[in-house]
Amino acid sequence: MVINPDVSSNKPSLPIQKKVLHAGKGDLPKFKLGTKVNFHVVTKRLDSDKTVLDDSRKWIKPMELIFGKKFKLESWEMSIETMRVGEVASFTTKRVYTHSYPIVAKTLRDNFLPKPAGHDHKQHKASTHMCGMMAMQAEGGLGYDDLNLLMKEPEDLEFIMELLSVSQPEDYEKESWQMDADEKLDSVPQLKADGNQLFGSKDYAGASEKYRQALGRLEQLMLREKPGESEWDDLLKLKIPLLLNLAQCRLSLSDYYPVIEHCTEVLDTQPANTKALYRRAKAHVGAWNPKEAKQDFEAVIELDQGLAKACRKEITAVEMLEKEKDAEDKGKMNKLFN
DSSP states (O other), rough: OOOOOOOOOOOOOOOOEEEEEEEOOOOOOOOTTTTEEEEEEEEEOOOTTTTTEGGGGGSSEEEEEEEEEEOHHHHHHHHTOOOOOOOOOEEEEOOGGGTHHHHHHHHHHHHOOOTTTTOHHHHEEEEEEEOHHHHHHHSOOOOOOOOOOOOHHHHOOEEEEEEEEEGGGGGSSGGGOOOOHHHHHHHHHHHHHHHHHHHHOOOHHHHHHHHHHHHHHHHHHHTSOOSSSHHHHHHHHHHHHHHHHHHHHHHHHTOHHHHHHHHOOOOOOOTOOHHHHHHHHHHHHHOOHHHHHHHHHHHHHHGGGGHHHHHHHHHHHHHHHHHHHHHHHHHHHHHOOO
8 A cells, every 4th residue: 555655735646635724733743653642533525515424522532543553544543643732634535545434433433422223232343343345244234324325435535633642652551452462461560569559558449450450461361372381371370369369359348259250260270279268268158158168168277277266267157157047047937837
């Protein structure tokens, strides 16, 4: 694909023609790999009425674009890299660069505008990963009449853009999807430390979120490796303490079923992990699974005599609760038949 070297020229032969509507401030920013920009965009047809197709000011937030992440509408990157912060400019763009607009616009509308009646969000989400014609065949269209027409008959379009901000990669915290494998791995210790700090201040919900983020990144990395190989095992070693920390957070929030799930995942790999057994036992008590709770407490006693006294106390408390519940149930039955 030939990239226009002079996007600001008004020569009609060029695929993108730029007209500055409002001058920006300062020097032209550097748009290197990973640069994040926020901007507003109004998309218009070039008919006699200059019909507006989309206006990001009506969405829940401005557009965000990361350079080098292969955004499906290449012309937007090409246009933005000619702009200064605060600048408003019109880019009349030939159809060679607008053919993917219907797919991009569909995704943006589905995420940032109220859903039209009868529009199934679950169906369209997968279609953003298919080519335009496949999506249309799968769904009988894109769900928007104007986009269906553009898909069938691509047109030149006008994009009026306002560049709101430019952030260099080193100046903002990347989200997980923006990171490469090394960056994801390097971010895990800090997320764990942040979670520990929040846990220490008894912000268990906040700590849970940090641990979840770290676990999510490790799980993405583990998908790249083969189970049982050294790289996968190294990632698993990082994952287990995070699972235990997350389990403790959920236990502190009386959210028992996730505790059971996280501890069981640890025990599938480390059957003798006393922290996982003890926390799962406590969660079984909270979820009222007395048999399972006592089994886990007894397993802890066998593994760590230092915890035997505490576990026996817990078992006694469970047995007392069982007796109380049995007595309560018998009382209800007696009332039912007397």
